[in-house]
Structures are given as C-alpha cells and as structure tokens.
Amino acid sequence: MATYQSAEEFIEVLSEVADQVKNSPAAKSLQEASLVVAFVYRHPDFVVLMDGRSPTHDGSYMSMTFHQDLPEADVSFESSADVGHQFWSGHMDIPNALARGQVKAKGAITKALKLIPLLPPLYDVYNQVRQKRGLN
Amino acid sequence: MQAAVLVDANEALQIVDVNLDKPGPKEVLVKMAAAGVCHSDWHVMQGDLPVPLPAILGHEGAGIVQEVGAEVVGVKPGDHVVLSWIPSCGHCFYCLKGRPDMCDEAFNIQLSGSLPGHAMRLHWAQGPLYHYLGTSCFAENTVVPDTGVIPIDAAIPLNKAALVGCAVTTGFGAVVHSAQVGPGDSVSVIGCGGVGLNVIQAAKLAGADPIIAMDANGKKRGLAEKFGATDFVDAAETDDLITPVIDLTKGRGADFAFEVIGRKETIEAAYGMVRKAGMAVIVGVAPPHMDVSFNAFSFPSQSKILTGSWYGQSIPRLDIPRILGLYQRGKLNLDDLVTQSYSLEHINDAFHELTEGTVGRGIIEF
Numbered sequence: 001m002a003t004y005q006s007a008e009e010f011i012e013v014l015s016e017v018a019d020q021v022k023n024s025p026a027a028k029s030l031q032e033a034s035l036v037v038a039f040v041y042r043h044p045d046f047v048v049l050m051d052g053r054s055p056t057h058d059g060s061y062m063s064m065t066f067h068q069d070l071p072e073a074d075v076s077f078e079s080s081a082d083v084g085h086q087f088w089s090g091h092m093d094i095p096n097a098l099a100r101g102q103v104k105a106k107g108a109i110t111k112a113l114k115l116i117p118l119l120p121p122l123y124d125v126y127n128q129v130r131q132k133r134g135l136n
Numbered sequence: 137m138q139a140a141v142l143v144d145a146n147e148a149l150q151i152v153d154v155n156l157d158k159p160g161p162k163e164v165l166v167k168m169a170a171a172g173v174c175h176s177d178w179h180v181m182q183g184d185l186p187v188p189l190p191a192i193l194g195h196e197g198a199g200i201v202q203e204v205g206a207e208v209v210g211v212k213p214g215d216h217v218v219l220s221w222i223p224s225c226g227h228c229f230y231c232l233k234g235r236p237d238m239c240d241e242a243f244n245i246q247l248s249g250s251l252p253g254h255a256m257r258l259h260w261a262q263g264p265l266y267h268y269l270g271t272s273c274f275a276e277n278t279v280v281p282d283t284g285v286i287p288i289d290a291a292i293p294l295n296k297a298a299l300v301g302c303a304v305t306t307g308f309g310a311v312v313h314s315a316q317v318g319p320g321d322s323v324s325v326i327g328c329g330g331v332g333l334n335v336i337q338a339a340k341l342a343g344a345d346p347i348i349a350m351d352a353n354g355k356k357r358g359l360a361e362k363f364g365a366t367d368f369v370d371a372a373e374t375d376d377l378i379t380p381v382i383d384l385t386k387g388r389g390a391d392f393a394f395e396v397i398g399r400k401e402t403i404e405a406a407y408g409m410v411r412k413a414g415m416a417v418i419v420g421v422a423p424p425h426m427d428v429s430f431n432a433f434s435f436p437s438q439s440k441i442l443t444g445s446w447y448g449q450s451i452p453r454l455d456i457p458r459i460l461g462l463y464q465r466g467k468l469n470l471d472d473l474v475t476q477s478y479s480l481e482h483i484n485d486a487f488h489e490l491t492e493g494t495v496g497r498g499i500i501e502f
C-alpha cells in the first residue's frame with residue numbers, strides 16, 4: 001500500500017509541519033543559506049517548495065508551497081512519494097538513498113546536505129502530525 | 137505449409153501459406169512440435185527491436201528433424217531437437233573465449249535476417265521472407281543452421297522442451313553462469329514472466345535465500361511462490377521497489393538482483409536494491425534507444441557489479457541437456473510454466489494474453 005492515497009493528504013500533513021517549523025533553527029539555516037529546495041514526488045505527483053530566500057508575509061524564516069510543475073529552485077530531490085515519506089519520518093539514510101537512486105538530486109546538493117544535521121526536530125514534528133491525524 | 141508472418145511493425149501476425157526450400161549442406165529441416173510465445177517476439181512486433189521484415193518470428197521451439205544437409209553430422213532425421221537462437225560459429229573470438237552467447241557470426245545472422253552465408257530458405261507469394269534469429273519457428277516446418285539444433289532425449293515431451301530454447305535457459309543461465317548464485321545468497325527478481333520464473337527456480341536450486349519476487353501483477357504471487365519465491369512484492373502498490381528488498385535483507389540490500397523486464401525504472405531499481413559489492417544482472421531486453429541513469433559516486437564507493445545476461449550466457453549444447461536432465465529428475469519445473477496453449481491460428485490471442493501479463497508462458501502447439 002502506498003503511504004498516501006492522494007497528493008492532498010500528503011500536502012495537508014506537510015502544511016501543518018511547515019506551520020510548526022517555519023521559525024525553527026532549521027528554517028533559520030535555510031534562510032541564512034538563502035536556499036530554495038524542491039522535493040519532486042511521484043505517485044502521487046506533486047512538488048514541495050521550501051523557500052528560504054523570498055521574504056515571507058509573516059516574517060518567518062521560510063515558506064512551504066505546493067506545485068504541479070517544478071518551479072525555480074537551487075536544489076531538487078526527486079523520488080517516489082513513498083520514499084518522500086521515509087525522508088520526512090526520519091527513516092532515510094540520505095547518502096545511501098542517493099547512491100541507490102531512490103532519490104535523484106540536482107543542483108546545489110552540497111549546500112543542501114549541510115542542513116541535514118538540523119533535520120531531526122522536523123522528523124519529530126512530522127511524525128507527531130501524522131500521529132495526531134491517525135495516519136500511523 | 138502454414139506460418140505466422142510479420143509484415144510490418146504494429147501489425148498482427150498473418151497466418152499464411154509459405155514455401156520452404158530444402159536445407160543447405162550445413163542446415164537442418166525441423167518439423168515443429170511446439171513454440172513458445174516470448175516477449176522478444178512481441179518487441180519486434182511493436183517495432184522496438186528492429187529486424188528485417190517481412191519475417192517469420194518465433195525463436196523458442198522444439199521439434200523433430202525431417203531432413204539434413206549433406207555435411208550435417210550432429211543430428212539425423214527422427215532426432216528430437218530444441219532450437220537455439222544463438223547458432224554460435226565455434227571459431228570467432230568470442231566462441232574461442234568460451235562465450236558463444238556473444239558470437240559475432242550469430243549476431244550477424246540476427247541482424248541480416250538470413251541463415252549463415254546469407255541463405256534465405258523461406259518464401260511466400262510476394263517473394264523471400266526473412267529468417268528471425270536463425271529459428272523462425274512460428275511455422276509448421278523451418279530450416280535452421282546445424283549449429284542451432286540441440287538433440288535431446290526423445291522421452292521428453294516436446295511441448296515442455298520447447299521452453300528450454302529460450303525462457304528456461306535464459307533464466308537458469310543468468311543465475312548459474314552470469315551471477316553464480318550460491319547457497320544462502322539473497323536474490324531479488326523483478327518480473328515474474330516466463331524468464332523471471334526460471335530465474336526464481338534456478339535461484340532456489342542454487343540454495344538462495346531469501347528469494348524476493350516482484351511483479352506489477354499481484355496475481356503472479358502464487359506462481360512465483362510455487363517456483364521458489366520466499367517473498368513477493370506487488371509492484372502495483374508501490375513504485376519504490378528498493379525499500380522492501382532492503383527490509384528483507386537485514387538492511388543491506390540483495391546479494392543479487394535480476395531485472396527481467398527491460399524498463400528504465402526497474403533497471404535502475406535493480407542496481408539500487410543490490411548491497412555494496414553485490415551484483416545486478418539485467419536480463420530484460422529494452423528497446424535499443426533506451427537510456428538509464430545511475431548515481432556516479434556509487435560506482436567506486438559501493439563497487440556494485442552491473443552486468444547483463446544474454447541467453448543466460450549459456451553454452452546451449454551443454455546447458456540444454458543439463459536443464460532437461462534436471463527436469464527429468466524433478467529438480468526443475470517445466471510443467472507449471474506453460475499456463476496456456478494455442479493453435480497457430482490463434483497466435484495473436486497468445487500475444488494479447490502475454491501483454492496482459494496473466495499467463496506464465498503461452499505456447500503454440502502444431
């Protein structure tokens with residue numbers, strides 16, 4: 001069974017995660033690096049854009065938006081949505097996933113990979129959001 | 137005699153009356169008993185594998201020798217034979233290197249659509265018909281090079297032996313020759329059609345464990361398990377084939393992965409699901425224009441071996457009798473491979489059902 005039956009379901013979870021982490025240290029680092037990161041998912045198909053460069057309307061460090069086509073980004077990570085879920089839930093060994101081709105990265109990878117150590121608090125938020133929604 | 141002719145790509149096969157010349161000095165005329173319906177024929181019908189047309193397709197067959205050319209010594213009329221679609225010459229660089237699967241002369245025969253020496257033995261009202269892989273066995277009779285007939289024990293039913301002409305030898309050889317799987321090695325197999333099932337049963341025979349079978353048709357689960365799969369992944373339910381294999385192999389990845397479809401995504405997945413220094417064997421035949429992509433850093437840092445297997449890297453004269461011996465002693469299952477048989481007139485139905493993915497192996501019986 002696929003983890004998410006529709007893009008909407010995944011987007012709702014990620015929107016809530018974004019709300020909770022947009023002022024976090026990880027988001028701050030994204031802003032300091034002035035990075036725009038895209039996650040391109042298949043099955044369901046959609047794109048998540050994490051933008052630490054454009055000014056946000058509420059003064060937070062970053063915005064998260066959802067798209068059908070790939071917008072301009074410094075770095076993009078392409079994978080199935082199932083693998084995307086593994087990433088957000090903290091169950092992915094990122095270097096291994098790249099080597100195996102489960103995730104295909106393009107662009108300023110080194111800059112983006114520097115942010116990895118800041119991610120674990122995001123995983124916790126993601127898992128809590130899913131749990132609250134009865135998705136685990 | 138009746139034969140199935142492919143006039144042009146993307147057309148149905150036409151069952152028509154054709155003429156067959158007598159065999160040349162080093163050729164053999166075989167009366168066909170059975171011919172398997174293989175994906176490679178379908179690729180040709182789709183225009184994905186370019187071969188000279190019009191041609192009589194069919195490359196997986198068995199029959200009885202009717203007539204032999206003056207210089208033929210290996211077989212005589214009345215012998216039961218399996219056709220080999222790599223009629224290796226025995227004297228080119230690759231044949232001398234012990235790799236008749238890569239024989240230059242056999243490769244040229246495949247490209248030219250003739251028999252060795254540019255001989256054309258098939259004709260219809262409109263002119264000559266091309267040979268296909270030196271076999272052309274979707275016909276009541278065919279003329280093949282003497283290097284393309286393998287004599288077998290007459291006690292073996294020819295409708296079982298036919299499959300050893302391609303699917304069984306390809307799958308068996310991929311495991312035994314190309315990968316050299318050993319006891320306790322973990323194996324994953326993407327695609328559970330005629331060849332994939334034989335990869336599975338050869339892996340079982342080699343002592344592999346676990347044997348993880350994958351197919352986009354969930355109905356293949358039962359068949360895969362019957363041939364020795366220990367686990368089954370329904371590829372229709374996830375497009376991440378790698379994670380289940382990692383999970384079933386203690387987090388490492390498989391020692392060996394076999395891709396038996398010939399698609400970009402599954403070839404890339406096969407490489408990805410193999411452990412460090414493991415081996416991915418691509419058996420599936422992709423269209424010649426297709427490209428795949430792999431993570432470049434992983435080549436040195438994970439040192440996986442990525443290779444292919446053509447006709448199971450086999451030596452047909454040794455491997456076909458060897459496989460049939462295993463069948464006769466109950467160690468290889470050929471009986472459950474054939475899930476449907478058809479008459480020549482219904483050959484287009486056989487291809488339709490092949491593409492539906494519902495059958496193990498379909499076979500034409502003459």
Ligand SMILES: [Zn+2]
Pocket residue numbers: 174175176177195196302303
């Ligand atoms: Zn074949």
Ligand SMILES: [Zn+2]
Pocket residue numbers: 224225226227228229230231232236238239240241242
């Ligand atoms: Zn040769």
